[in-house]
Amino acid sequence: xxxxTNLRRAVLGDLPDFAADPIGxxxxxxxxADVPVALRLGPKPxxxxxxxxxxxxVLVENxxxxxxxxxxxxxxxxxxxxxxxxxxxxxxxxxxAAKAAFSQSRLNHGLELALCVLAQEAAGLxxxxxxxxxxxxxxxxxxxxxxxxxxxxERLEDAAAADAIYRAGCVAHRHLSLSxxxxxxxxxxxxTREGRAFRGAIAEMERQIAGFAQAPKGFxxxxxxxxxxxxxxxxxxxxxxxxxxxxxxxxxxGCWLAYALARRPDLAAWLRQEVEENLPADGELRPGLLRDLxxxxxxxxxxxxxxxxxxxxxxxxxxxxxxxGVAIPKGAxxxxxxxxxxxxxxxxxxxxxxxxxxFLEGPQPDKFAYVPFGAGPRACIGAQLATAELTALAAMLVxxxxxxxxxxxxxxxxxxxxxxxxxxxxxxxxxxxxREPLRKVA
Numbered sequence: 475x476x477x478x479t480n481l482r483r484a485v486l487g488d489l490p491d492f493a494a495d496p497i498g499x500x501x502x503x504x505x506x507a508d509v510p511v512a513l514r515l516g517p518k519p520x521x522x523x524x525x526x527x528x529x530x531x532v533l534v535e536n537x538x539x540x541x542x543x544x545x546x547x548x549x550x551x552x553x554x555x556x557x558x559x560x561x562x563x564x565x566x567x568x569x570x571a572a573k574a575a576f577s578q579s580r581l582n583h584g585l586e587l588a589l590c591v592l593a594q595e596a597a598g599l600x601x602x603x604x605x606x607x608x609x610x611x612x613x614x615x616x617x618x619x620x621x622x623x624x625x626x627x628e629r630l631e632d633a634a635a636a637d638a639i640y641r642a643g644c645v646a647h648r649h650l651s652l653s654x655x656x657x658x659x660x661x662x663x664x665x666t667r668e669g670r671a672f673r674g675a676i677a678e679m680e681r682q683i684a685g686f687a688q689a690p691k692g693f694x695x696x697x698x699x700x701x702x703x704x705x706x707x708x709x710x711x712x713x714x715x716x717x718x719x720x721x722x723x724x725x726x727x728g729c730w731l732a733y734a735l736a737r738r739p740d741l742a743a744w745l746r747q748e749v750e751e752n753l754p755a756d757g758e759l760r761p762g763l764l765r766d767l768x769x770x771x772x773x774x775x776x777x778x779x780x781x782x783x784x785x786x787x788x789x790x791x792x793x794x795x796x797x798x799g800v801a802i803p804k805g806a807x808x809x810x811x812x813x814x815x816x817x818x819x820x821x822x823x824x825x826x827x828x829x830x831x832x833f834l835e836g837p838q839p840d841k842f843a844y845v846p847f848g849a850g851p852r853a854c855i856g857a858q859l860a861t862a863e864l865t866a867l868a869a870m871l872v873x874x875x876x877x878x879x880x881x882x883x884x885x886x887x888x889x890x891x892x893x894x895x896x897x898x899x900x901x902x903x904x905x906x907x908x909r910e911p912l913r914k915v916a
Contacts, residue, residue: 496891500522504523505814512800522809529849540808543788546558553714553718557569564704567703568712581761588866589866603907607904614644617863620721621716624692635682643679647892647894651894652892694713716856727778731773732877742872746872774865776829777828783846784812873909881900
């Protein structure tokens with residue numbers, strides 16, 4: 475091994491191998507491990523956790539000994555002090571205020587608006603029946619509009635504004651995914667093309683959010699009282715956090731959900747029977763109906779098990795601790811990885827197989843073996859909304875379209891491991907053909 479190679483490894487540790495193939499790295503090191511796995515991602519010691527007891531210890535039992543990971547500080551240029559990045563009183567105040575927006579009554583109102591957006595999209599897709607569709611673009615634009623409807627109670631009918639927000643979100647997300655594992659993000663300090671594009675995307679989202687904030691509704695109305703204490707930045711930070719985190723994660727899950735249904739017509743038929751038996755006479759999807767679709771929800775749960783959008787998250791040890799017998803020193807980085815956790819053969823029979831019925835029958839895994847939305851006080855506040863949106867999406871797809879997969883087997887689709895789980899770089903393509911007779915979904 476050359477001197478340069480030795481020096482590089484001494485300085486960077488496991489970081490080059492991790493950055494080259496994040497998902498492959500955690501699979502090799504994490505699946506089946508019953509204790510934290512010691513790593514070094516740059517100058518600091520790090521531990522990879524992929525077992526239920528480790529998640530329980532860090533996220534619940536001794537949560538006060540762990541703070542937000544230094545890796546997530548990279549998100550601050552975009553999210554500011556939003557709930558993903560903040561800690562302390564600022565985070566707690568925003569979290570408590572936001573809970574009002576996710577009460578059942580407000581959630582139902584937002585969902586009704588989001589289901590109208592979904593129905594509108596279904597009608598548009600029906601007009602192009604038989605066309606080849608790129609799922610990432612379709613799901614990104616659709617879920618972005620659904621999230622705006624559900625959270626901000628706004629029907630975004632302006633196509634140019636919708637496209638501007640979507641493109642800005644994609645640019646920002648791509649930049650953060652590419653820069654996350656660099657020791658220094660030079661694009662934030664040098665006048666590079668990538669840096670200019672990132673800053674331009676942030677400015678565009680700020681402009682759009684300012685428009686929504688002029689007459690705040692839904693999520694923004696719940697946050698508005700905090701402006702007196704924390705200033706107008708609280709609206710900017712939390713709105714961008716909710717928008718980008720909400721639409722990108724749901725869009726990615728929607729891609730995998732749609733492609734799984736395309737590859738498994740038996741499962742599509744299984745869901746279709748359930749949905750059609752429960753649809754009212756007018757054929758409309760309503761929020762209350764989504765609670766009566768256990769098979770469809772199980773399909774969503776299984777897709778989130780195999781393809782968790784939040785496939786990793788980080789913490790920093792604020793004090794010495796012991797996790798499953800392993801000493802964790804103060805200052806160590808903790809990488810918690812649902813991707814590896816959800817593939818443990820001791821928790822999941824045939825863990826690589828798509829089997830949604832596992833959530834309806836048989837012995838269930840450890841409570842902390844399934845955490846697509848995290849766990850503990852920092853669990854995703856939008857989990858219920860995201861699950862409802864994905865359930866509605868699955869119901870619409872199976873009752874309205876026959877879906878043909880055009881990109882090969884599901885197992886051959888390799889996601890990108892960025893700040894969230896990404897679709898394959900080559901994309902996932904399907905053909906949507908209207909079922910006969912066309913069912914009215916809204």
